[in-house]
Amino acid sequence: MRLKATLWGAAAALALVPAAAMAERERGSSGHLNIIYWQAVSTMNPFLSGGTKEMNASSIVLEPLARFDAAGELVAWLAEEIPTLDNGGVSEDLKTITWRLKEGLLWSDGTPVTAADVVFTHEYCTHPEGGCSYRDRFAGIESVVAEDDHTVVITFEDATPNPYIPFVGAGSPIIQQAQFQNCLGARAPECTDANFAPVGTGPYVVTDFRPNDVIQFEANPNYRVPTQPYFATITWAGGGDATGAARAVFQTGEMDYAWNLQLAPEVIEQMQSGGQGELLVDFGPLMERIELNFTDVSADLPDDERGTRMHPHPILTDIRVREALSRAIDRELLTEIGYGPTGRATCNFIVAPPAMASPNNDNCLVQDMDRANELLDEAGWERGPDGIRTRDGMRLELLFNTSTNAVRQDFQALIQQWWREIGVDTRLRNIDAGVFFGSDPSSPDTYVKFWADVQMYASLFEGTDPTPHLEQRRCGREPRPETQWPGQNINRYCNPEYDALWAELNREPDPERRQELVIALNDMFVQDFAHLPLVARGRVSAKSTDLGGVVMNVWDSEHWNQAEWYRITE
Template sequence: MLKPGAVAGLAASILAVVFVASSLVACQLFPEIDPISSLPEPRPTAQPTAQPTVGPASVQEFRSNLRGDPPTLDPNLSSWDATAAVVSLVFEGLFKFDDKQTLAPAVATEVPTVENGGISADGKVYTIHLRDDALWSDGQPVRAGDFEFSLKRLLDPKLRSDNASSFYDISGARAYNTALGTPRAPVTRTDMALAGLRDAVGVKALDERTLRITLSDPRASFPMLLALVPASPIRQDILTASGDTWFQDPASYVGNGPFRLAEWVRRDHITLVPNASYAGPRPKLNKIVLNMVIDPQADFAAYVNGEREVVAVPPQQIQAVRNDPSLSKQLVIDSRMATFALQLNNRKPPFDDPKIRQAFSLAVDRAAFIHSAHLGIGKPAYSWIPPGVPGHAPELGKQWAFDPMRARATLAEGGYPEGKGLPPITFEYANTGNNPLYAEFFQDQFKTNLGVDVQLEPMEPAAFTRYVNEARHMIGLFGFGGDYPDPDNWLPSFFRSDGPDNKAGYFNKDVDALMSRAIVEPDVTKRTQLWAEAQQTIVGDAPIIFLYYDERYVLVKPYVVNLRVTPMDTNSVPGNRSLDGVYLLQH
């Protein structure tokens, strides 16, 4: 689970319910900025301005920033952005995502399918073959047993990994992971009983190069989970010898990725160097220095002063960067694979009526929110799946785009002309960051465009989270940052009736049926159509008010070659997934 405010990592990263807008929290009121129409269009990445005859720099040192000291570098416990940024460079899983966010083999020889024999006819058994040249940084071969150990350790109830529940599709995984209960309701088990549950988990190394994973039910997107950081291989012998602090010492922090840990100076920096045993092409960079500057303004200043090769632009500096003749040429704008919305409690009147939800959606000027309240960051959203994720439909949901006249007419059709007769409506929010300003913006929208008075209810963040979890709210701000590019990561959790993040209480039996079919459908074309039908139905019901797709603004030095900023990168180190191929020109 990704942590808001220090986001990155894995599984269902709900930036939700507290809506601190992670890196978008600004320290000032609404500044004058250019209209949305003048924002630069996204482009691949800053290209070197040097002449083609200029060769590589003699010093290949890439400098970036983690925004703080990682709480851990343990792959199984990777729930923080800084952790994921480092682990993704030191470890390599069975699969990875290529430049087009398509699943590709990494340590595995191929992506399993029914056709190549990697997936059984019933979709429950995966047989994955490993490359015979994959090595650990100490020269030992990567074995199937290293993946078995890692996945079972991830599910170990004593480890209490936030990421474990994402792998409950594996046979026996839930039973093992929940065997000790919860901190509030603990369950006592003998070591023998736990060992039995561990052995029953459906992950088995058949030999040194073959891994078999058995699921309790088919899930077509399951291989994507094996491409995420928490599913990285881990050596049992290393942990046995070094204990729980194995990741703190470069000597015992043995990985199989393109880089290895050279030093970790707490609260200062981490240094990575090439892994000489890496099975893939040797990185061109000789050193990566990841600083730990918490202040984004100080990090930005370091880039301007020539002390960074890449930096995430603080929201307050975006306008200045756009106006700067040099920095504007180094600017990269990319989707963060995150969507933000207003949650409507479908269980409570009047939001149990789709007509009323539609009216409220029509009353929101998303472009005005982005422009005046959000520093011009983001693109208006009318559906849930964001750009960069298969299933994104740019035109879907525009029937609920800002239209005050239709909003009032729709409210009247729902039985509340000019808002007369509506029950009291409250807007709850976590009283932190810019949330009060956002709440006031929407309060004004509903009053001006719909004629409805909405009472604001600021709350302490933890209390707000409990309030939403108990389904007591009416309207709330929330957002979601995805972990992998598939509708499976976006729709079921929020819009299936039994979805763990369905705090809106939305229910549509047709949507449930479509998603149940899509989850198990192996045929990509059929599966895509099922997800499309499900999202179209969801958007028609308007269970929430889709607000905006998040963006990130990144500066890349013109002498940096091959850095690709993608929606799946960590927030702290943009382009981290391409650093194995990056090099620097003379400058």
């Protein structure tokens, strides 16, 4: 089955527009834009979520010093230029990087953007009592100093060959000190007004935010490009399901853009026949996986001890069990039924860029029930009369959570069947995506809190350097109650050897050696069966045929160039 896919480069998109039309386009001239995210947005502060939906929505309000374009190349955003060794912005010892802000930058409230805001953002996200989801972006920093109103100097603890992580990409934007200065540490989640309607530098401002429902935006009157953005207002709808979102673009025309169309290939093919929309597909670091919890989440434990390293998981800390679960999965079949040509079965944690995808783990692509059973036998799990294994009076039973989605429920059902064949009893649970990927610290159902034994979802990283993504699995990066649960080490993995190897990667300047270290870290993680990779997924979204300027970007926010979107008219 062949899916029609459209991926426009920026130059190609602009080339389709007559020069006269470009000259006439002005701020707000394209009217209203309708966007649908069937996983509703829970906060406009990406530092308190870590979810892609929150990062994407906030990216049209909050901006970084630099970001990645559709080719994965760094481009200056709030900064005048990208600092390099050649232009003197990066020191010879690779320990400092100096950024200079563009002149005349204003926050949406009309006040000037200064280097003090950049310094404050670092303080906000690294506060010892806080739970910044993207704290990994600031790993290894010794200091962030404002030399003057427009100049910021970042000093690293060691030589840092890739200094383009802090304040780069949609996951590391600048926030306004004046708005967030009383929201440090444990108080961060309490600042509802700031978290729901941040003052930003982006092309749009929030006029109404309803958590897990709908967001209303209007053009930022102080945006630095006088003629942009081209849409005056945006409605960002949330909720429903991927099928309804696709139908709203492809068939009914109610929506102009739909994100993350996680649908079976035959469903997408049928939807496209409506003729009102175009499919956008590109492959990057997005990967569907099963996370295995290394901590005990028994309801018998106090809430402030569940899912913490105080109590190791009674089953999954045994690598033989983890490997058996992996061997029982048919990844090729999952990919075929769930994604077709928009997915590729994988055994790796890092699936892109291609040069950094390890060639050493492909043995997981072949389902091996015999080996899975042997491993459980070796681990002392014996089959009972009902076929389910037990050991020392404990049943081999797992709670398997994921978000509510037709493809994921199909995956759950197949994996449950395969695991039962090797003697594992699996209870399935699906949770509304807005809740599962939400940021409510009081909810027991978020993927970050992970009060289940295993869970399935997908994630990615920005840019072409996976260093910060690999850093997320270091000891101490796990979500925990004392920081109100934000954190990226979702499965609470901790391996000092992994941490030491990551530290070497973080200071290694040689590109070839860095590539070797990335592959070594990937191999250590997946060969420890710390989680179970399933499918390298393409980003799949849809736009209406009369929506121009959209450039799919797998290395940053899909809305990275939101200011340039416009309505195509005759």
